[in-house]
Amino acid sequence: MKIINSPFHFKGGIHPQYHKDLGDREAIRELPLPAKLTVPMSMHLGAPAKPVVKVGDIVKAGQLIAEAGGFISAPVHAPAAGRVKSIDQTVTAPGRSCQAIVIETSPEQEWELMPPIPDWGSADPKTLLERIGAAGVVGMGGAGFPTKVKLSPPPNKPIDTIILNGAECEPYLTGDNRMMVEHADHIAVGAQIMRRILGAEKLRVAIEDNKPDAIEAMAKAFEGVDGDVAVVRLHTVYPQGSEKHQIYAVTGREVPRGGLPMDAGCVVENVSTVYAIYDAVVNGRPLTRRVIEVTGEGVAHPANLMAPFGVSYAEMIEACGGYVGKPAKLISGGPMMGFAQANGDIPCGKTTGGILVLPPREVSNFTSQACISCGRCVDACPMRLIPSELSQLIEAEDIDGAANISLMDCVECGCCAWVCPAHRPLVQHFRRGKAIVNAKRAAERAKQQEAAKK
């Protein structure tokens, strides 16, 4: 199995402090089953899932409890056996509220699995794809895009390269690294299932060079796998895990503006997702749990836990020895792109990769100043935008002006704000600007549809 150095390097990016040693000291361990699970219906991108159980129903672990709510959606399965206590509203990490099925877990755990497909190598690709959809697999790297949709590109967009994203470029987070080290063989199987579905000729595992163990484990796991397979050793630079930049680093192709990875002939899938694909096909196990890392200087014993969906952040932190001192920030995800939470009363879901607790000394508190045009944000922006100019336009409420130059190309990676000596809240401006543009565009579309109906 080849290990190649990444042939291309994107411009921009930053080198933050990684703090990865915190949570990466021990193997992944199982979280003891909590008494109650609040399972959100929106753990993916697209329409929320629709509950198919009623209050009072007894469910088995792995049983379907909500079906996909549309084409871009995913079903939800019971993470544990128990009784449906209620169907409520809950708030999820990005701050939106959605329906949630609350399950009181029972001491006896009985699983209801789908029939395994051990002969996946000769199975019909359609069957495999259906299974991935039925198991509720979604992108676990953060966005939660339904994997079945991602693996069904239209026929006019041929895919020639599959990239397993093992970059894990966010500081602090090590869950993907642990998955690669401990489950390399399973991930390799998942990758071959993807290859069978897409018929792509190249398979690449992209890992940053600060994870030598994962590189070695993955290279070993792919030993003897036929075809054009290679581990690509990427430079350690944030945001190496961004889909667009990873595609560039591996293939030298730029995803066109406003386009998707498939427009560059690629599918990128996070390694934990690939493991879920393996689990769904080979073991018939739907996606009901994942590795969630609890880390940061504000937690007593940082660790990677295998946890069922629906457990609360507070319980996860408790399982890791609780807070050390008074926490300053509780973040869902990593420090660069994660969502700050007001409290720990938030359920974990399919896209929860990490729970980060920062003590006051790790949190930068500041007042922002006027832009001094130092250009550092311009040099750091991996999309090669002019963050200073964009933020000034948005500050002046000239949202259209900002959209006209390049606002919508921003991937919200945070590099610009990280380097800004004037501490300008650049990403906050861009989020707000993009939300306004998106709302405007949606309203226009609705108006057009309205007009078309008449």
Place this chain on the structure above:
Amino acid sequence: MNPEVNPNLLMVSSSPHAHSGASVRRIMLDVLIALTPAFSAACWFFRLNALRLTATCVLTCLATEWVCRKLMKRENSLGDLSAAVTGVLLAFNLPPELPTWMAVAGSVFAIAIAKQVFGGLGYNPFNPALAGRVFMLISFTGAMTTWSRANWSYKLAAAAQDAATAATSAAGGLADALTTATPLGMAKAVLKSGQAIPGFQPSLFTDFFFGANLNGCVGETCSIALLAGAVYLLARKVISWHIPVAYLATVFVYAWVLKICCPGSALPPMAHLLSGGLFLGAFFMATDMVTSPITKKGMLVFGIGCGVITMLIRTSKTGAYPEGVSFAILIMNSLTPLINRATRNRVFGAKKA
């Protein structure tokens, strides 16, 4: 001010939740550190005058900044150190003999009119120190162009006796002008008299480089000290090489082409590079972040523009000013917004032009 906060709730803010630790204050501090070698050289050459002017300008700038912020009811901004930087740079651009009150006037103008009127650091279209200097050049032309250092041009005369004597005899009185002039002032005077500028003895470049025996502004004469500061700024990534290199290269090439095409119409290229305020301007003033372009491409355009304008002013027979660095940078400052607009980078994923 603070609304009642539930103590059990944690702080919520947009990502990113980490920061590099960079700050405006640190950048300005680095600039001040980078200016210390030149300041030491200035104190060595001009003794108390260097100290007097620098202290006057820095203190006046800080005081003016403080008063302006008070009057505008904005928060105090002395802590970002930008006013101190302006003070030092302005002092470095003054003739050592300048009366103190003029330095005070220039400093007040630099901070109050060229900076705070526009809203303070970040909003000023022109480099405040240069704006202050040009204000003084226009208001106190005499004092701003009087140099009293001992005659340095005797070396020149010895080196190119024929040319120099020819020049002096033809122009009459020119000898007086030559004894107390900056190298560029001398060149201009000769140029205006219709004579050819003589060639230089190589040993003279050593003087240019170390600044010994030269007339010039407080901080501009010692090229090597300025270079040391510039290396520090480059190493600290406070400035990038683009503006200074484009600027210096343009001046050099321009002078070199002149030397080939019409010998006698300009000083040798090395003399142009090392004389006047070019090093100070190229490394410390043209690179002022607020007033220079934001993309690397834009910086190159800016540097080339500065170089061309500087040389146009230095070598024009009809122009009044022997030195063009301040005007060149100010003119390019005014073009910065345009350059920024014209030199945006190609967005990732956009079609290659």
